[in-house]
Amino acid sequence: MFEDRPLDIVSSQGLEGRGGGMKCPCGHGPMELRKQIKTTTFRGVELHYEAESYVCPVCGLEVATVEQATAIQQAIIDAINGFEKSKR
Numbered sequence: 001m002f003e004d005r006p007l008d009i010v011s012s013q014g015l016e017g018r019g020g021g022m023k024c025p026c027g028h029g030p031m032e033l034r035k036q037i038k039t040t041t042f043r044g045v046e047l048h049y050e051a052e053s054y055v056c057p058v059c060g061l062e063v064a065t066v067e068q069a070t071a072i073q074q075a076i077i078d079a080i081n082g083f084e085k086s087k088r
């Protein structure tokens with residue numbers, strides 16, 4: 001509905017017990033946990049929200065665990081709610 005860019009969703013289950021951390025599926029090694037301010041467009045208005053995900057420092061690939069994806073979705077919904085409220 002309001003997804004600007006598809007994010008690879010990975011199961012957080014597979015992460016544990018493998019030495020920890022997330023590894024780039026392209027073989028670049030460990031990915032960095034990053035918090036970023038993202039922008040999405042809703043009804044022609046730019047909304048900003050905070051998203052935490054894993055980013056490969058080599059190729060820039062971004063993946064989110066199910067938990068992170070849920071939090072991101074909630075952040076977008078909050079941003080939209082805030083926008084809707086500001087109109088009233």
Ligand SMILES: [Zn+2]
Nearest residue numbers: 024028056059
């Ligand atoms: Zn990579």
